[in-house]
Amino acid sequence: MQAQDRVKPSNQKLPIGIVGGGIGGLTLAIALRQFELPVVVFERVKQIAPVGAGISLWPNATRVLHRLGLLKALRARAQEIRTVRLQTDDGTLLSQTRAPGTFEVPSMCIHRADLHQVLLQALPQSAVRMNQEVARFERQIDNVLVEFEQGNTLSLDALIGCDGLHSVVRSQVLGVRAPRYNGYAVWRAIARAHLPEHADGIGTESWGHGLRFGVFPLDESRVYWYACANEPMNSPDSPSSKERLLSLFSSWHPPIPGLIDATEEAAIIKHSTFDRPPAKTWGSGRITLLGDAAHPMTPNLGQGACSAIEDAFVLARKIMTSGDIALGLRAYEKERLQRTTQLVNQSRRMGNIGQWSHPLSIEIRNTLMRLMPDALGDLTQRKIFSYGK
Template sequence: MPQRAATIVGGGIGGLAAAVALHRHGWRVEVLERAPEFTEIGAGISLWPNALHALEALGLAGAVRALGAIEAGGGVRDRRGRWLSRTDNAELTRRFGHPLVVLQRADLLRVLAEALPADSLRPGSEVSAVRDEGQSLVVDHRGGESRPDVVVGADGLRSVVRRALWPEAAGPRYAGYTAWRMVTEPLTEPPLEGAATWGRGERFGYTALPGGRMYCFATASLPEGRAFGSSESEYAELVRRFGSWPDPVPALLDAVPVDAVLRHDLYDLPPLSSFARGRVALLGDAAHAMTPNLGQGACQALEDAVTLAHCLHSTPDAAAALRSYDQLRRPRTQAIARRSARLGVVGQLSWPPAVLLRDTAARLMPTRATLRSMTPVLGWTSPGAPPAATRSERH
């Protein structure tokens, strides 16, 4: 049987993971990335147990864990710094088989890229068109033309593949708030636990990275497209908004290089009717872009990648395999996207009575119930694997 070929449009986490998964099943893969190199700068990423299960299926969980930090715990605080809820990472590991691991996005991308043949990585290959001509798929890009057996659109929120094959699909919608992301310089005494602090229409969170650094993120309800100019101006805005928040927020801001602040408005994607059309599939943000409130964007892309490769390996007919992929992935990812959006609405509340009610409800929620509510998200295992070690109902 001739070796089957896949063209993956987009060289982010989901695209590279899909390439690794297919390569492990004997496919010839090429990853077309419009940027001049496969990397990201300046931001951290949280990998929850479900993401580690996906990386385990790719044979990369150990390598990724070695590059990350594992906190003792974390949770949510109110504007005065009082804990509203707590999470024990050891309990996460016991219930779901892996801890929460935090690392730099560039490190994760490097591990994924190094698991692929060098000649399968095509940086500087911006895609201009994708066509399904019935008997053949055609991908036009800066490096020429590809005619694979399968095309995977992993090219993000404003996907070229989605626009080409799903022309009727609605575009991204603004969530109503913007986000800042930054990494501190190494701290002499970094916080032992991470936290997200909820204010009124604003939030500030932090979590540990290796080497004493902290990954910090903040949100604020602002009109779409509001810009403060340079990175220095964005930093000044952060200090204005969060500089008087409870410890350790001021110290963390002091440790952030002024030119290291990234800001992006946050969007999600209205639900698609299918993630597959013929022999073309969408993956990650191209299929189900979601707000980052659950920390599941990249985690779901990793799940997508493993599931996609499993379906294509199990079912010789590519179109039928992609229909199975859609049936497995669409209900789950769209439910998680809705849940993340709801959490964002709650987190961004600004009317004082609503904020008081929110914080009181969070404080009264038992830790056991909080963990149990996470099971539908974190209790995933890859297709064909034994059930996850989610013993939440037995203890």
């Protein structure tokens, strides 16, 4: 953005409050500070623990992270992804896309804790207040009054709900509604392993009958993997997640059973897969939503965090170009609603197809995937990855 296009909001006296210090909230704080806007992030946990598995960041997100000056630090901790292969459960290639490696910025797989650390390090300590759980807010004439579970209150210039799938800000703006369960669980973990077949930035996803398994290298000695299986919501694993996954994937192609075997039970994280039907609005006045609070999506496109990162940059830019907080927030929503609605719907469709379990549907699906020219897959991905170019 050119300097002459910047119009610092004339009506801003107090900081902008960001609820949630996840990937979306921290990126937003960095973007707003880059435009010299005062911000404060409220995070409910006392300390951000170095947990979690891997996460893929595609060019639409790394483009923003580059603009925020973070790409070098991220690159030093991440594995670039250049090619993604789709395979069957016996390892037969169905299709491959090289789109991830063909942009001016890289695609990458990184440990979530590393991504969080890079984001946190880009902010002064005073910008992130831990152990501050937002309970509710109240709109006032020129500001927003926020109440915390800890008993304190604070006046802010605006409030951006970046508080994830079960957002309290969203509940107050759009009403309390349970998220939508998609019929399958996802397990994720990092295993100690070196996979020469994944050298040169190759990631794979293998599809079976109601089961999927993804493998992405993190570095020379660590591999991020995930698995999906159809099951009722919040089902417990018995006797353990590792045993369950070993029994589901024992006959799959290498390195899958070996990777599960090489993973410690404590490192396996399991989630039921939720999203929400796209909303038509995310706020009014000095309130809006961002990231999973606004448009939670299934993980099938690897775009949940990427789209939160896109949101953050657009929101900061819209505030700066409109010169008024409320107008800036509406301009942000206008730009982001269509894009994120498409991602939510596409991600859900892709998950549904990937989780098919009827043998005949799978035969047809796999034949079509094999016949589909790789260029078509490239084209679909390029459309998503080109955003903000």
